Amino acid sequence: xxxxxxxxxxxxxxEAAIRAGCQCYFAxxxxxxxxxxxxxxxxxxxxxxxxxxxxxxVAAISMVHGASAAGVRTMTSSSSPGISLKMEGxxxxxxxxxxxxxxxxxxxxxGLGNIAPAQCDYFQATKGGGHGDYHMIVLAPSxxxxxxxxxxxxxxxxxxxxxxxxxxADGMLGQMMEPVLLPDPVDPAALPAKPWAATGAKGRxxxxxxxxxxxxxxxxxxxxxxxxxxxxxxxxEVRHEETETEDAEIVxxxxxxxxxxxxxxxxxxxxxxxxxxxxxxxxxWPFPYEPLRALSSRVETVLTVEMSAxxxxxxxxxxxxxxxxxxxxxxxxxxxxxxxxILREVKRHVG
Amino acid sequence: xxxxxxxxxxxxxxxPGCTNFGILAAVRKALAALDLxxxxxxxxxxxxxxxxxxxxxxxxxxxGLHGRAIPAATGIKVANPALTVLVTTGDGDGxxxxxxxxxxALRRNPDITVVVHNNELYALTKGQGSPxxxxxxxxxxxxxxxxxxxxxxxATAIVHGCGFVARGYAGEIDHLSDLLVQAIRHRGLSLVDxxxxxxxxxxxxxxxxxxxxxxxxxxxxxxxxxxxxxxxxSQRERIPIGILYEGPPRLVFADRHLKRTSGRALASxxxxxxxxxTSRLARFRR
Ligand SMILES: Cc1ncc(C[n+]2csc(CCOP(=O)(O)OP(=O)(O)O)c2C)c(N)n1
Ligand code: SF4
Numbered sequence: 151x152x153x154x155x156x157x158x159x160x161x162x163x164x165e166a167a168i169r170a171g172c173q174c175y176f177a178x179x180x181x182x183x184x185x186x187x188x189x190x191x192x193x194x195x196x197x198x199x200x201x202x203x204x205x206x207x208v209a210a211i212s213m214v215h216g217a218s219a220a221g222v223r224t225m226t227s228s229s230s231p232g233i234s235l236k237m238e239g240x241x242x243x244x245x246x247x248x249x250x251x252x253x254x255x256x257x258x259x260x261g262l263g264n265i266a267p268a269q270c271d272y273f274q275a276t277k278g279g280g281h282g283d284y285h286m287i288v289l290a291p292s293x294x295x296x297x298x299x300x301x302x303x304x305x306x307x308x309x310x311x312x313x314x315x316x317x318x319a320d321g322m323l324g325q326m327m328e329p330v331l332l333p334d335p336v337d338p339a340a341l342p343a344k345p346w347a348a349t350g351a352k353g354r355x356x357x358x359x360x361x362x363x364x365x366x367x368x369x370x371x372x373x374x375x376x377x378x379x380x381x382x383x384x385x386x387e388v389r390h391e392e393t394e395t396e397d398a399e400i401v402x403x404x405x406x407x408x409x410x411x412x413x414x415x416x417x418x419x420x421x422x423x424x425x426x427x428x429x430x431x432x433x434x435w436p437f438p439y440e441p442l443r444a445l446s447s448r449v450e451t452v453l454t455v456e457m458s459a460x461x462x463x464x465x466x467x468x469x470x471x472x473x474x475x476x477x478x479x480x481x482x483x484x485x486x487x488x489x490x491x492i493l494r495e496v497k498r499h500v501g
Numbered sequence: 502x503x504x505x506x507x508x509x510x511x512x513x514x515x516x517p518g519c520t521n522f523g524i525l526a527a528v529r530k531a532l533a534a535l536d537l538x539x540x541x542x543x544x545x546x547x548x549x550x551x552x553x554x555x556x557x558x559x560x561x562x563x564x565g566l567h568g569r570a571i572p573a574a575t576g577i578k579v580a581n582p583a584l585t586v587l588v589t590t591g592d593g594d595g596x597x598x599x600x601x602x603x604x605x606a607l608r609r610n611p612d613i614t615v616v617v618h619n620n621e622l623y624a625l626t627k628g629q630g631s632p633x634x635x636x637x638x639x640x641x642x643x644x645x646x647x648x649x650x651x652x653x654x655x656a657t658a659i660v661h662g663c664g665f666v667a668r669g670y671a672g673e674i675d676h677l678s679d680l681l682v683q684a685i686r687h688r689g690l691s692l693v694d695x696x697x698x699x700x701x702x703x704x705x706x707x708x709x710x711x712x713x714x715x716x717x718x719x720x721x722x723x724x725x726x727x728x729x730x731x732x733x734x735s736q737r738e739r740i741p742i743g744i745l746y747e748g749p750p751r752l753v754f755a756d757r758h759l760k761r762t763s764g765r766a767l768a769s770x771x772x773x774x775x776x777x778x779t780s781r782l783a784r785f786r787r
Binding site: 187191333 | 629645
């Protein structure tokens with residue numbers, strides 16, 4: 151039987167990427183995701199795979215662009231300011247229908263901000279970030295083991311839908327250590343073929359990978375094709391988790407690290423007789439609008455808690471509309487909300 | 502002016518014994534020797550240990566994005582040509598993330614001085630290899646040693662005809678401050694690469710560098726391009742310090758720019774008077 155090992159979030163993401171068959175990893179150092187680079191630097195060469203410390207984040211995402219076009223599973227990781235630099239490349243990946251995995255271990259912003267955990271890159275991740283009408287699938291793990299599972303999933307989804315997929319983590323998740331059961335490794339050679347990849351045109355028509363069409367009619371068709379794919383993703387890939395929502399009068403909507411903290415708040419509130427539940431989006435794009443809409447007609451209040459000024463809150467309000475009250479509690483600048491602080495907010499909105 | 506003029510009360514974040522303190526002393530000394538008042542100087546940096554230097558100098562300071570100090574300095578100089586503009590950057594910040602900007606500054610030739618604290622690694626992010634780490638050196642990330650060649654920036658600057666190319670040593674404060682005085686006096690881009698051993702993450706102690714540092718012979722002619730190129734190459738046996746190269750005079754970016762625009766600087770060292778601001782703002786009110 152596989153055994154549990156104690157690992158840091160950053161290391162688990164790196165190890166899961168390796169086990170998912172990531173052949174090429176490119177990155178530039180930035181805190182708080184240094185351990186991710188270190189794990190890759192230690193292990194990729196040993197497996198005959200590629201680790202490159204690039205000269206900048208722009209170089210790293212462009213290396214991903216190249217490796218993805220060449221048909222291999224590839225990943226880059228960074229933290230907020232570095233992710234901003236990758237945005238142009240991500241837009242090109244999306245426009246070219248190229249799979250890739252991008253990890254953002256979010257830190258406090260804007261600008262240089264600080265290296266403390268934050269969720270302030272939600273808009274950037276879920277609403278575009280780069281230019282053009284595109285989306286990435288964005289997965290928001292809330293525990294270390296889940297960070298590993300979602301990284302494995304990210305590679306599957308990226309290939310299945312030929313799209314960039316982002317793991318939206320934060321400094322706390324990256325640094326925290328938890329016991330994890332590592333998944334079985336995927337054999338890169340056994341992965342489904344990528345007939346679209348630029349692998350050499352001997353004996354077949356050349357594959358052309360583009361993110362442009364100068365003819366507006368052609369670009370329109372390209373965009374419509376992307377939108378059709380996004381519709382499929384919205385239909386099939388929405389993931390969320392509900393905790394104690396069956397009889398809830400109030401629910402917290404939270405993702406990532408905050409959702410993990412909110413889970414203990416649910417226990418604390420229940421002990422005091424408050425019927426509190428938790429709604430946790432796992433995919434923040436596509437956002438679980440439908441399940442939240444359904445839930446919101448059964449509860450009085452959906453309290454959004456975030457380490458931001460209210461970014462996911464916009465999606466929550468879109469889903470809930472007028473069916474329930476939608477207050478917000480956020481902490482900014484790398485401050486992590488405490489269970490007590492969240493419980494206090496919950497109490498303000500019940501009874 | 503005294504070096505003390507540039508001292509401020511900001512708490513220093515560098516490790517005890519860091520050789521950056523030597524560069525800081527040399528910068529203060531050079532500014533004093535040039536008799537520049539704090540308001541006449543602007544120190545510009547990106548992110549890194551080196552990029553913290555401006556925090557510790559009483560002067561105008563611009564601390565911006567990782568790798569982008571040179572474009573920011575170019576903007577500052579073109580807006581206010583009266584300012585003496587100094588960039589302090591690291592080998593990661595200046596040669597890696599911002600390497601492209603340095604290459605184009607060599608073409609553009611703004612009148613700024615670029616001081617590179619070359620500790621041969623990324624110190625602030627805790628010791629990864631940088632564009633100047635020697636081949637074979639083991640680092641926190643290059644466990645089996647760096648495989649790719651270090652960048653030859655000084656040689657590149659010489660090939661580009663840069664007007665002032667020098668190498669200094671953080672442990673030779675007087676020599677370094679002398680280099681900085683001349684670099685600042687030079688009109689056009691000056692590049693000063695400073696050997697700056699990192700006592701926390703570096704493979705070798707300052708003593709290792711100390712033994713290899715040697716001042717350029719008195720008969721070195723900085724206009725001799727071939728000789729300069731020979732001295733510029735990074736090598737481990739001996740590390741020559743001094744003015745390696747002085748390129749032929751070239752048009753300075755701000756001059757060219759001013760000639761093409763109104764001929765008047767956008768900003769000056771004169772403080773804007775309060776009533777002037779009020780009357781300007783009044784124009785936007787209804
Ligand atoms: C866009 C971006 N990427 C990465 C970082 C993380 N980072 C901060 S300083 C630094 C490099 C520092 O190395 P160097 O310029 O050599 O200066 P030193 O600390 O060695 O003096 C890096 C990669 C950042 N702040 N912003
Ligand atoms: S890490 Fe190295 S360069 Fe940075 S302050 Fe410490 S000794 Fe100096």
